[in-house]
Amino acid sequence: xxxxxxxxTHLIKTRGQQVTLRCSSQSGHNTVSWYQQALGQGPQFxxxxxxxxxxGRGNFPPRFSGLQFPNYSSExxxxxxxxxxxxxxxxxxxxxxxxxxxxxxxxxxxxxxTVL
Amino acid sequence: QKEVxxxxxxxxxxxxxxxxxxxxxSNSAFQYFMWYRQYSRKGPELLMYTYSSGNKEDGRFxxxxxxxxxxxxxxxxxxxxxxxxxxxxxxxxxxxxKYIFGTGTRLKVLA
Numbered sequence: 675x676x677x678x679x680x681x682x683t684h685l686i687k688t689r690g691q692q693v694t695l696r697c698s699s700q701s702g703h704n705t706v707s708w709y710q711q712a713l714g715q716g717p718q719f720x721x722x723x724x725x726x727x728x729x730g731r732g733n734f735p736p737r738f739s740g741l742q743f744p745n746y747s748s749e750x751x752x753x754x755x756x757x758x759x760x761x762x763x764x765x766x767x768x769x770x771x772x773x774x775x776x777x778x779x780x781x782x783x784x785x786x787x788t789v790l
Numbered sequence: 791q792k793e794v795x796x797x798x799x800x801x802x803x804x805x806x807x808x809x810x811x812x813x814x815x816s817n818s819a820f821q822y823f824m825w826y827r828q829y830s831r832k833g834p835e836l837l838m839y840t841y842s843s844g845n846k847e848d849g850r851f852x853x854x855x856x857x858x859x860x861x862x863x864x865x866x867x868x869x870x871x872x873x874x875x876x877x878x879x880x881x882x883x884x885x886x887x888k889y890i891f892g893t894g895t896r897l898k899v900l901a
Contacts, residue, residue, distance in 0.1 A: 680833075705887070707887060714893070716794075716893045717834070717878070718891070722887045724887075729887060730888060764833055764834070778839050779889060781826070781835070783832055784832070
């Protein structure tokens with residue numbers, strides 16, 4: 675069984691730039707969630723994708739956007755980067771069952787983004 | 791007030807001690823309760839997953855949920871230096887996808 679993978683591991687950008695982070699789901703999972711974890715804080719939900727559509731969103735501005743592909747991999751895009759966007763970005767995959775809702779989320783290692 | 795409150799620690803214990811980690815919450819609609827372990831600069835690793843109230847045991851780990859008090863606990867028996875990490879509680883409402891996390895408790899187990 676293949677776990678959740680994310681790329682790149684680290685990234686340094688400057689304010690105003692755009693960034694794309696990538697995630698591959700765990701084998702057998704069809705749902706991807708993205709979280710932002712600032713230093714010393716717990717992860718905060720950004721959004722979730724199911725069947726290539728956004729399935730719910732947390733309190734993040736529209737400059738945070740995403741995609742899910744037919745193979746259930748996903749991208750997180752952040753435009754007009756701000757200094758406060760510096761954080762660990764975590765991807766979590768899970769299995770959504772129509773009868774039973776979303777199963778437990780399993781996290782990848784994260785991408786550490788630094789905005790200068 | 792945050793939906794989920796967790797003491798950030800750090801909590802230092804000697805090797806072999808029983809560790810008790812706790813979270814309180816305010817949203818009575820939470821039905822699913824999770825504990826994750828996160829090593830420095832790594833992603834969270836699922837330890838325990840509990841639905842509604844009660845106890846669940848897995849090896850050295852026991853999770854307890856008391857919905858009447860809005861209080862959850864994770865107990866670690868025979869703690870080891872390798873247990874040194876940040877422990878995150880997470881909760882969600884039934885039928886939703888959004889996990890609400892605590893800030894995490896840093897645990898240090900001293901050899």
